[in-house]
Amino acid sequence: xxxxxxxxxxxxxxxxxxxxxxxxxxxxxxxxxxxxxxxxxxxxxxxxxxxxxxxxxxxxxxxxxxxxxxxxxxxxxxxxxxxxxxxxxxxxxxxxxxxxxxxxxxxxxxxxxxxxxxxxxxxxxxxxxxxxxxxxxxxxxxxxxxxxxxxxxxxxxxxxxxxxxxxxxxxxxxxxxxxxxxxxxxxxxxxxxxxxxxxxxxxxxxxxxxxxxxxxxxxxxxxxxxxxxxxxxxxxxxxxxxxxxxxxxxxxxxxxxxxxxxxxxxxxxxxxxxxxxxxxxxxxxxxxxxxxxxxxxxxxxxxxxxxxxxxxxxxxxxxxxxxxxxxxxxxxxxxxxxxxxxxxxxxxxxxxxxxxxxxxxxxxxxxxxxxxxxxxxxxxxxxxxxxxxxxxxxxxxxxxxxxxxxxxxxxxxxxxxxxxxxxxx
Numbered sequence: 001x002x003x004x005x006x007x008x009x010x011x012x013x014x015x016x017x018x019x020x021x022x023x024x025x026x027x028x029x030x031x032x033x034x035x036x037x038x039x040x041x042x043x044x045x046x047x048x049x050x051x052x053x054x055x056x057x058x059x060x061x062x063x064x065x066x067x068x069x070x071x072x073x074x075x076x077x078x079x080x081x082x083x084x085x086x087x088x089x090x091x092x093x094x095x096x097x098x099x100x101x102x103x104x105x106x107x108x109x110x111x112x113x114x115x116x117x118x119x120x121x122x123x124x125x126x127x128x129x130x131x132x133x134x135x136x137x138x139x140x141x142x143x144x145x146x147x148x149x150x151x152x153x154x155x156x157x158x159x160x161x162x163x164x165x166x167x168x169x170x171x172x173x174x175x176x177x178x179x180x181x182x183x184x185x186x187x188x189x190x191x192x193x194x195x196x197x198x199x200x201x202x203x204x205x206x207x208x209x210x211x212x213x214x215x216x217x218x219x220x221x222x223x224x225x226x227x228x229x230x231x232x233x234x235x236x237x238x239x240x241x242x243x244x245x246x247x248x249x250x251x252x253x254x255x256x257x258x259x260x261x262x263x264x265x266x267x268x269x270x271x272x273x274x275x276x277x278x279x280x281x282x283x284x285x286x287x288x289x290x291x292x293x294x295x296x297x298x299x300x301x302x303x304x305x306x307x308x309x310x311x312x313x314x315x316x317x318x319x320x321x322x323x324x325x326x327x328x329x330x331x332x333x334x335x336x337x338x339x340x341x342x343x344x345x346x347x348x349x350x351x352x353x354x355x356x357x358x359x360x361x362x363x364x365x366x367x368x369x370x371x372x373x374x375x376x377x378x379x380x381x382x383x384x385x386x387x388x389x390x391x392x393x394x395x396x397x398x399x400x401x402x403x404x405x406x407x408x409x410x411x412x413x414x415x416x417x418x419x420x421x422x423x424x425x
Contacts, residue, residue: 003312006259006297006337008065011183014058014202016194021224022201026052028384029219029226031206031241032234034064035370036362038189038200039108039377040232045196047385052226053198054219056205056240060186063236063369066341068257068287068299070277072123072177073099073148076349076366080139085348088146094350095147097392098368101375102177108374109180114188117292120178123277124154126168132281133170140172150175163278164271165326179277179289182370189374206241209359217359230384233361234377236369237344245356248400250364252342256315257299258323259337260330265294271327272296286322295336298323312340343367347401353380353393360384364398 002009028044030037033055041051055061075082075094083091109118127133133156140153152173154162159170190200201223208220209231219226235243237252268275268290279287288298298319316338324331346352346364353362353376360383362376382390 001313001316001335002337003339004337005066005183005257005339005341006291006295007069007181007183007186008058008060009183009337011060011065011181011187014187014190016191016200017059017202018199022052022054022199022204022221022226023224025227026050026199027228028052028230028232029054029217029228030232030234031055031209031219032062032236032238033059033190033200033202034062034234034236035060035186035189035373036234036236036377036380037232038186038193039374040234040362040380041193041198041200041377042108042112042189042196043378043381044384045193045198047381051193051198052228053193053200054204054206054221054223054226055200055202056238058202059190059200060183062238063341063343063365064373065182065186066257066339067182067255067370068277069179069182069289069291069297069370070123070177070287071102071105071118071180071370072174072277072368073102073371074123074174074177074368076368078135078139080135080142083142083146092147093392095143097375098372099148099176101371104375104378105180105371106178108189108192108378109185112188112192114185114192116180116182116184116188118178118180118185119275121274121276122173122175123177123279124162124274125172125174126159126163126278126280127170127172128168128281130169136170136172136281143174148174148176162274162276164273167326168280173276177277177371181291208242211358231359232380232384233359234363234373236363236365237342239342246361246363248404249352249398250344250346251401251404253301253345254315254340255299255301255343255367256312256319256338256340257297258316258319258335259291260296260323261334261336262294263296263330263333267329268294268296271329286319286326288326296323296330296333312338315340344369346398350396351376351393352396352398353383353391
């Protein structure tokens with residue numbers, strides 16, 4: 001079993017990175033070469049801006065290349081609860097922002113001709129308990145009435161047509177969305193940005209951002225200093241660098257993923273005939289999908305801790321047990337990959353984007369970042385060009401999490417709370 005991301009291990013090499021030092025002047029310095037930063041670099045380059053991208057690791061090496069491979073519409077939390085919290089109009093805006101984000105991903109793939117195995121098959125949220133199905137029924141009615149008439153509730157009698165497991169009582173199908181190979185998408189996005197003139201420096205961790213007297217910024221990295229007219233922070237839950245203001249506003253929760261050996265098309269036709277993206281309704285939920293080479297990819301909050309080798313193997317064993325609970329016939333299936341990563345969760349599980357001390361930022365995608373990160377990279381290019389109304393998150397305040405100094409000391413307590421609550425939920 002490889003303790004590394006299947007997406008990163010099986011993606012083509014990115015050959016467009018700068019080999020020399022990071023230096024000179026640039027219109028925009030982008031910190032972070034994940035989907036947000038690469039998408040922004042692409043959009044800014046198309047506008048004629050000079051862009052320098054700096055990342056502490058390889059492109060797509062963080063959350064962008066370490067997730068479950070889903071790209072779906074729908075907010076990170078229950079839509080009915082969000083509507084009650086924010087009001088119907090604002091909740092609709094949030095939902096539509098995610099639908100637009102899926103459209104952005106599909107447009108970028110089409111325009112840049114990115115080969116990333118994209119497939120639009122929708123998402124099925126599976127009811128793990130009978131009363132979960134009743135809640136999904138109410139949520140489906142609300143979504144259909146307010147924002148998406150194409151959703152469908154699947155009852156107990158028909159759920160067998162969707163999944164070969166006795167663990168579920170029905171589900172909520174949202175058709176707008178799909179899945180893709182995240183490593184291939186990251187490389188394709190980076191290549192597209194380079195074609196538009198972006199200079200991408202891998203393994204260039206940023207240690208300082210200094211505002212100078214003339215209004216420019218000196219961005220200090222291990223590979224040199226860049227002078228930028230504008231700076232976009234697209235780091236997500238980075239635990240290093242001068243990003244403490246952002247760290248105090250997000251809880252970096254570990255999420256872990258396993259990938260089976262190739263199972264064969266016959267097995268997957270029996271277990272997951274529609275090949276959708278799936279998520280369970282439990283608080284400590286699992287999410288899963290298949291791959292074109294007939295593997296099953298399954299992830300979840302196996303442990304409330306950061307990803308660190310070799311302890312990731314412990315999370316892999318927990319997830320393998322989850323897999324067998326869902327699909328007992330896979331008890332002997334070999335696990336070929338196991339890895340973890342950090343999910344940048346905000347208190348309300350909604351993204352944040354805008355300006356702080358003159359520096360632009362976009363992050364806090366809370367586990368739904370594939371589509372929203374790509375979308376917000378494009379949006380932030382508009383914002384940095386003067387169109388602040390383009391930002392769907394502009395009116396959301398972002399207070400620090402009480403007691404959070406930047407190190408997530410509280411995660412084991414949160415994990416224990418959710419495990420207990422999940423028993424009664």
